[in-house]
Amino acid sequence: MGQRIEIHLPENLADLRGPLRTILIGIAGALVGVGLFTTIYTVPAESQAVVLRFGKYIETVDPGLRYKLPFGIDTQEPVQVKRQMKQEFGFGTPGATNRDQYSLSGDEQEQEKSMVTGDLNTATVEWIVQYRITDPRSYLFKVHEPARTLRHLSESVMRTVVGDRTVDEVITIGRQEIESEAQAQLQKKVEQYELGLSIDQVQLKNVNPPKPVQPSFNEVNQSQQEREKLINVAKGEYNKEVPKARGEAEQKIQAAEGYALKRVNEAEGDVAKFKAVLIEYVKAPEVTRQRIYLETMKDIVPKLGRKIVIDEDAKQILPLLQLDAQAERRVR
Amino acid sequence: MKPASGCLILGLVVACAILLFSAAYTVQETEQVIITQFGKPVGDPVVDSGLHFKTPFIQDVNRLEKRILEWDGHPNEMPTKDKTYILVDTFGRWRISDPKQYFLRLRDERSAISRLNDILGSETRNSIAKHELIEVIRTTKDRVPERDETLAEAPGTIGVLYPITAGRGVIEEEIFKKAAPKLKEFGIDLMDVRFKRINYNESVRQRIYERMISERQQIAERFRSEGAGEAAKIIGEKEKDLLEIESEAYKRVEEIQGAADAEATEIYAAAYNQSPEAAEFYQFVKTMEVYQEALGQDTTVILSTDSDLFQLLKKMKPAE
Numbered sequence: 001m002g003q004r005i006e007i008h009l010p011e012n013l014a015d016l017r018g019p020l021r022t023i024l025i026g027i028a029g030a031l032v033g034v035g036l037f038t039t040i041y042t043v044p045a046e047s048q049a050v051v052l053r054f055g056k057y058i059e060t061v062d063p064g065l066r067y068k069l070p071f072g073i074d075t076q077e078p079v080q081v082k083r084q085m086k087q088e089f090g091f092g093t094p095g096a097t098n099r100d101q102y103s104l105s106g107d108e109q110e111q112e113k114s115m116v117t118g119d120l121n122t123a124t125v126e127w128i129v130q131y132r133i134t135d136p137r138s139y140l141f142k143v144h145e146p147a148r149t150l151r152h153l154s155e156s157v158m159r160t161v162v163g164d165r166t167v168d169e170v171i172t173i174g175r176q177e178i179e180s181e182a183q184a185q186l187q188k189k190v191e192q193y194e195l196g197l198s199i200d201q202v203q204l205k206n207v208n209p210p211k212p213v214q215p216s217f218n219e220v221n222q223s224q225q226e227r228e229k230l231i232n233v234a235k236g237e238y239n240k241e242v243p244k245a246r247g248e249a250e251q252k253i254q255a256a257e258g259y260a261l262k263r264v265n266e267a268e269g270d271v272a273k274f275k276a277v278l279i280e281y282v283k284a285p286e287v288t289r290q291r292i293y294l295e296t297m298k299d300i301v302p303k304l305g306r307k308i309v310i311d312e313d314a315k316q317i318l319p320l321l322q323l324d325a326q327a328e329r330r331v332r
Numbered sequence: 333m334k335p336a337s338g339c340l341i342l343g344l345v346v347a348c349a350i351l352l353f354s355a356a357y358t359v360q361e362t363e364q365v366i367i368t369q370f371g372k373p374v375g376d377p378v379v380d381s382g383l384h385f386k387t388p389f390i391q392d393v394n395r396l397e398k399r400i401l402e403w404d405g406h407p408n409e410m411p412t413k414d415k416t417y418i419l420v421d422t423f424g425r426w427r428i429s430d431p432k433q434y435f436l437r438l439r440d441e442r443s444a445i446s447r448l449n450d451i452l453g454s455e456t457r458n459s460i461a462k463h464e465l466i467e468v469i470r471t472t473k474d475r476v477p478e479r480d481e482t483l484a485e486a487p488g489t490i491g492v493l494y495p496i497t498a499g500r501g502v503i504e505e506e507i508f509k510k511a512a513p514k515l516k517e518f519g520i521d522l523m524d525v526r527f528k529r530i531n532y533n534e535s536v537r538q539r540i541y542e543r544m545i546s547e548r549q550q551i552a553e554r555f556r557s558e559g560a561g562e563a564a565k566i567i568g569e570k571e572k573d574l575l576e577i578e579s580e581a582y583k584r585v586e587e588i589q590g591a592a593d594a595e596a597t598e599i600y601a602a603a604y605n606q607s608p609e610a611a612e613f614y615q616f617v618k619t620m621e622v623y624q625e626a627l628g629q630d631t632t633v634i635l636s637t638d639s640d641l642f643q644l645l646k647k648m649k650p651a652e
Contacts, residue, residue, distance in 0.1 A: 055360035056382035111407075111421075114531050118470050118477070118493040121544050122532065141361040143425075144399040152404065152423040156526045160500060163469040163530075166477045166491050167544070173480050193400070193425065212541045216548035223552035227559030234566035242573050249581030256585035260592030267596035271603035274614065281613050289616055296620040297641050306632040309642050 038070040046082040050136050051075075060136055079136035084200060087151055089113065089158070090126035091205065100147035114210070115159055121167035122213075126205040129154050129186065131197045138196030146195045153193065154202075157185045167209065171217075175204050354388035359395075364428065366394040366435045377431035394435060400427045400523065401441070403448045409533055410457050412465040417536055420468075421529040422456055422507075424448070426515070426522045434519030447518055452525060455511045459503050468530055471500040490547055500527060 043049040043063045051058045051068055052075050061076075068074035085098055090113025092102030103109050113124040131150065133139045139146055161182045165174050183202040190197050209217045281288045301307065358381075359365050365378040369391050378384055379398065386393065407421040426448065428434045438444045460468060470493065479491045504526055512522040532540055604614040627633070637646040 052361065052381075054358040054381075054383035055363070056380070057361050111529060111531070114529075116469050116530055116532065118466075118475075119490070120466065120469070120494065120540070122537070122540055142399060144362075144397060144401045149402050149425070152402065152526075152528055155528050156423070159527065159529065160471050163500060164472050164475050164493070166493060168480045168491055169478055173478055177478075209544065210537075210541060213544045213548070216545040216552070219552045220548050220555065223555035223559075227555045227562070230559035230563040231566065234563035234570075238566050238570040238573075242570055242577070245574050245577045249577045249584075252581045253584045253588065256588040260588045260595075263589075263592040263596045264599070267599040271599050274603055274610075274617070277617070278610050278613055282609050285609065285613070292617065292620055293640065296623055300623055300627050301641075303628055304631050304633055305629045308632070308634040309637065309645065310634060311637050311646070 035070040038072070039067050041066055041068065041076055043076075043078055044080075046080050047078040048081045048136050049076045049078045050140055052077070057137060057141065077140060079133055079139060081133050081136060084130055084132050085147075087129045087131070087147070087154060088126075089128070089151075089154065090124065098147070100151060112155060115162045115170075117162055117167045117170055118164050119166045122210050123162065123167050123170045123207060124210055125158065125162060125170065125207050127154075127158060127182075128201075128203050128205060129199060130201040130203070131190075131199050133196055134198040135196035138194050140196075142194040142196060146197065149193060150190065150195060150197060153189050154182075154186060157182055157189060158202075161185065171207055171209060175207065179204055351388050355385045356383060357386065357393045358383055362397065362399050363395045364398040364431050366396060366431050368392045368394055373432050373435060379431075396428050396431050396434065397441065398428070400425050403445060403452065404528075405449065405452060405456070407529065408453060408457070410460050412460055412468065413462060414464045416465045417533040418460070418465065418468070419529070419531045419533055420456060420460060420527065422452065422525055423528045424452060424508075424522060424525040426520050428519055429516075429521035430519030432519065433517070437518045444518065444520060448515070448520070448522075451511050451514050452507065455507045456525075458510070459507045463498060463503055466494045467496050467498045468500055468503055468527065470494070470496045473497075473499060490551065503527075 041049070042065050043061055045063045047063060049061050049066065051061060053069065053073060055075075058074070066076070068076060086096075086101060088102040090109055092104070092109065096102060103112060113126050114122060115125050116122055129150070143149055161178050162170055165178065168174075170178065179202050183199055186202060187199045190199060208214060357365070359378055361381045363381070365384070366373050367375055367378065367386050369387070371392075373394075374391065377396075403424045403426055405422040405424070407419045409417055409419050411417050426444075428444075434444070438447065473496055475493065477491060477493050504524070508522065508525045511525065515522045531537075604610055635642050637643060
C-alpha cells in the first residue's frame with residue numbers, strides 16, 4: 001500500500017528523474033489497470049450478484065455488465081439463481097458438480113434410505129429434491145451451509161411423511177401423495193429456516209421393502225396372479241360349456257315348436273280333408289264305402305307278398321300251407 | 333531541508349496509514365465481532381456489517397458466526413419406553429444470540445458443538461425413553477391410511493396405523509423446550525431440534541423382517557386359497573347353470589309338444605265326433621289307411637271267397 005501514498009505526493013514526483021520516474025509511472029499505470037479491473041464485472045445470465053461494501057450488503061444486481069467501487073471496497077458474489085439444483089438421497093449419480101448432491105459413502109446412503117413406516121415396518125426409500133435459489137441474500141448470509149441444512153431437512157421431512165403411512169402406502173398406492181406432501185412440508189420448513197431456496201419438486205425413486213423381505217412381497221404378487229389365473233381358468237370352462245348348452249336348449253325348444261306347428265297343421269289338414277270327404281259320403285254312404293274299400297284293395301293287393309284265396313268251404317287246408325316259406329326265402 | 337522534510341512527511345504518512353489500518357476493520361454480513369482489550373471483551377458486540385473502527389494496537393477483533401448454524405448429532409442407540417432399541421439421529425439449528433456470553437463461556441464453535449452434543453444428546457435420550465416407539469415415528473394423530481384394495485381384509489396389522497397420543501412433533505418440541513434454557517446461558521439460541529433418522533437396531537430389525545415376511549406370507553396364502561375357492565364357486569355355478577338350462581329346455585319341449593298334441597287331439601275329436609256318420613266314416617277310412625300301411629310285401633293274406641273282395645269269385649251275386 002506504500003505505492004498509494006506516493007501517488008498522493010505529486011511534488012515529490014516532479015523532482016524525480018530518470019529510472020525512478022519510469023518506475024513510478026509504471027506503478028501508476030498498474031494501479032489504474034487494477035482499478036479498472038476491480039471496477040468492472042459481469043454477472044452471467046443464469047445468476048444474480050450480491051454486492052458488498054466493506055462486507056456489508058448493498059444490493060443484488062441482475063445479469064449484465066456492472067460497476068462497483070474498486071480495490072476491494074466493494075466485492076461481489078455471483079449466485080446461480082436460475083439453475084435448478086438437485087439432491088439425491090439413498091443413491092448418487094456420479095459426476096455431480098455440487099458436493100451436496102449426494103452422500104459419498106455407501107453406508108451413509110444405506111442409512112438415508114432406510115425408514116420406519118407408521119405400521120412399524122421398514123422400507124427403503126430413495127428420492128430426489130429439486131430446488132433453486134430464490135433469495136441470494138438469505139442464501140448467502142442467513143444460514144451457514146444452506147445446502148447441507150436442506151439435506152437434513154429433507155431427510156427429516158421424508159421420514160415424517162413416511163412415518164405417517166403404512167408400508168403398502170409407501171411402496172405402492174401412496175407414492176404421489178407422499179411426493180406432494182413432502183414437497184409442501186419441505187417448502188414450509190425451507191421458508192421457516194430462511195434458506196433462500198424454493199423446492200421445485202420432490203420425487204420418489206426406488207421405493208422397496210427391505211432386501212430380506214422382498215421375496216415375500218413378490219410372493220404376494222405371484223399369489224395374486226395365481227388367484228387370477230385359477231379364476232380365469234374356471235371362467236373359461238364356464239364359458240366353454242354354458243353358452244353351448246344354452247344354444248342346444250334353444251335348439252330343442254325350437255324343434256319342439258316346429259313339432260307343435262306340424263302336429264296342429266297336420267291335424268287341421270287331416271280334418272279339412274275328412275270334412276270335405278264326409279260331405280260327399282253322407283250323400284251316398286254305401287256306395288262311397290264300397291268305392292273306398294275297393295280302391296284301397298286295388299292299391300294293397302298287388303303289393304302283397306303271397307295271396308291265397310280259398311274257398312269258404314275249404315278252410316281245413318289252412319294248416320297245410322307253409323306260412324314261413326317266404327320268411328326263409330328272405331334269409332337266403 | 334527538502335530531503336529531510338520529505339522523509340518526515342513520508343514517515344508521518346506511513347505512521348498514519350499503519351494507525352488507520354490497525355484501527356479500521358470490516359465486518360462481513362456473516363459475522364459478528366467482539367472487541368477485546370488485552371483479551372478482555374470491551375463494549376457491545378458489533379453486529380452491523382461494514383467498516384468499523386477500534387482503538388489501534390491494544391484492541392483485537394474476534395469474529396464470530398452470525399448465521400444460523402447447524403448441529404448434526406451423532407446417531408445414538410437408545411431404548412424407547414417399550415424397550416425397543418433404536419438408532420436416533422437428530423439435527424438442530426442454533427445461533428450465537430449473546431456473543432459476549434458465548435465468547436466468555438465457549439470461545440469457539442468446537443466447544444459449542446460439544447456442549448450441544450452433551451445437552452441435546454441427553455435430552456433426546458430422556459424424551460425417547462418416555463415414549464413408545466410409534467410416538468417417535470408418527471406425527472399426525474387422526475390420519476386414516478389409504479388401503480390397497482387388493483389387500484383389503486388382509487390378516488393381522490396390515491394396512492393399519494398404530495394410534496398415537498403425542499407424535500414426533502410433540503417429542504421434538506419437548507426436547508427443544510428442555511434443552512433451550514440450558515443453552516441460553518452459553519449465549520446460544522437453540523432454534524429447533526428435529527429427528528433426522530430413526531431406525532431399528534440390528535437385532536430388532538431382524539425381528540421386524542421376520543414379522544413382515546410372515547405377514548406377507550399370510551396374504552399370499554389367502555390369495556391362493558381365495559383363487560381356489562373362487563374357481564370352485566365358478567365350476568359349481570357352471571354345473572348348476574347347465575342342469576338348469578337342460579332341464580328347463582326339457583320342460584319347455586314337453587310343454588310345447590303336449591300342448592300341440594292336445595290341440596291336435598281336440599281338432600280331430602271335434603271333426604270326427606260331429607255326427608254318428610262322421611264317426612262311422614272316420615273309422616272306415618282310418619281302417620282302410622291302416623290296411624294300406626300295414627300290409628306289404630312280407631304279408632301273406634289268406635282270403636276266403638266269402639270276403640267282400642272275393643265273394644264274386646264264387647258267385648256273381650254278393651251274399652246278403
